[in-house]
Amino acid sequence: MNKKLLGVIDATTYYDDLKELTTHRSLAALPFAGRYRLIDFVLSSMVNSNIQSVAIFPKYQYRSLMDHLGSGKNWELDRKRDGLFFFPSPNLDTPSAGIGSFTHFAANLDYLYKSTQEYAIIANCYTIFNMNFQPVLDRHIDMGCDITEICHNGQSLDMYLVKKRLLIELIEERQKTGYTCMKDVVNGLAPYTLCTYEYPELAYKIDSILAYYETSMKILHPFVLDNLFIPTQPIFTKVKDEPPTRYQKEAVIKSAMVANGCMINGTIENSIISRGVKIGKGSVISNSIIMQKCQIGDNCVIDSAILDKDVRVESGTVMNGTSKKPLVIRKGTVQGALMNS
Structure with a gap:
């Protein structure tokens, strides 16, 4: 067979x-x-x-x-x-x-x-x-x-x-x-x-x-x-040798998926965080998808957004989408506090 x-x-x-x-x-x-x-x-x-x-x-x-x-x-x-x-x-x-x-x-x-x-x-x-x-x-x-x-x-x-x-x-x-x-x-x-x-x-x-x-x-x-994700029928993917995610004392995680290799200082709620993401102190990520190697500064607020790979968000930036129209940030772009949505 x-x-x-x-x-x-x-x-x-x-x-x-x-x-x-x-x-x-x-x-x-x-x-x-x-x-x-x-x-x-x-x-x-x-x-x-x-x-x-x-x-x-x-x-x-x-x-x-x-x-x-x-x-x-x-x-x-x-x-x-x-x-x-x-x-x-x-x-x-x-x-x-x-x-x-x-x-x-x-x-x-x-x-x-x-x-x-x-x-x-x-x-x-x-x-x-x-x-x-x-x-x-x-x-x-x-x-x-x-x-x-x-x-x-x-x-x-x-x-x-x-x-x-x-x-x-x-x-x-x-x-x-x-x-x-x-x-x-x-x-x-x-x-x-x-x-x-x-x-x-x-x-x-x-x-x-x-x-x-x-x-x-x-x-x-x-x-x-x-x-x-069924144990007897696993979903395979490309294996990457990266260290475990490091959660600092300030980190708060609620209903989220966080991949390996990240550095988390802020709050993550109802979100998906890919490999190698860095989230600064005081930042709040909710209802969002953060792709690989994004860097989010301190005291940022990101809600209902999709950040493609290698996006850099400067400290103090506020980014808001909605559940029916999520905010999409293209790969490799820089988002600053003066560009608040």
């Missing part, structure tokens, strides 16, 4: 509403929950489903994605046979056709020809979930399906299970059929047996700043946290 599924991750998606966070990185590499990237969830789900060969198809700003994944060692995909593969888009100016672009796949058909797996799971890179794909495969085979679309609460998760031979046929016949991606096939009048698989657990699509913010706040709740 281990070699029956081939993993294919479409990392070409771009959402204009997320441009403030994806100017310097692909959506797949967007940090999440302090230590992870969005792609960690689908990739870990594949590895935990005993998928040993995974192909990633990136398009935009994928340097940070490749740096994060490397050889796939942290996911046990650095192997002599199968493993992790990157296939950047050959048509960078071509608009995305949807999850599983046949044009993108066509440029890398050799990979599909040479793979030994009989079935392929085609997935997006921007869903927060923790899923075992083996039950989907079992149901797909038992019901004699040609294509199985994975859904959540009746809505498509933009994930599809298909026999590899049929996938190759769809790619090769795309100009005759007019189908550009898997979604076209599912929504069209194709002569195939189409099935749906309802995924009953938690799943969140990150397709906007608000979705990213609200999902991040949700994982601070124990129920959501326990249902996403």
Whole structure:
């Protein structure tokens, strides 16, 4: 059963509403929950489903994605046979056709020809979930399906299970059929047996700043946290050797996730703090997401904000967003007291 599924991750998606966070990185590499990237969830789900060969198809700003994944060692995909593969888009100016672009796949058909797996799971890179794909495969085979679309609460998760031979046929016949991606096939009048698989657990699509913010706040709740980070199905990520976070006497932490390597002097409440963040004395961080290596001075007030990596906030600065419109500060910028929001 281990070699029956081939993993294919479409990392070409771009959402204009997320441009403030994806100017310097692909959506797949967007940090999440302090230590992870969005792609960690689908990739870990594949590895935990005993998928040993995974192909990633990136398009935009994928340097940070490749740096994060490397050889796939942290996911046990650095192997002599199968493993992790990157296939950047050959048509960078071509608009995305949807999850599983046949044009993108066509440029890398050799990979599909040479793979030994009989079935392929085609997935997006921007869903927060923790899923075992083996039950989907079992149901797909038992019901004699040609294509199985994975859904959540009746809505498509933009994930599809298909026999590899049929996938190759769809790619090769795309100009005759007019189908550009898997979604076209599912929504069209194709002569195939189409099935749906309802995924009953938690799943969140990150397709906007608000979705990213609200999902991040949700994982601070124990129920959501326990249902996403399952000990028997761990979410893997790039390992970094950093010291534990140091909490000074003045530090106050309430309902927060704090990664390693930080220096905390202020108050953190209902927030997510990434690796290597420094927070000064008297500063209060609430309902916010602070990404890696941000530096926050003394006596700052930050509420309902998203600070991208390497942001520096000068002492005395006040920054306020709202739960429906969080304040977003771009990577590497400096925020001063005279720029109070």
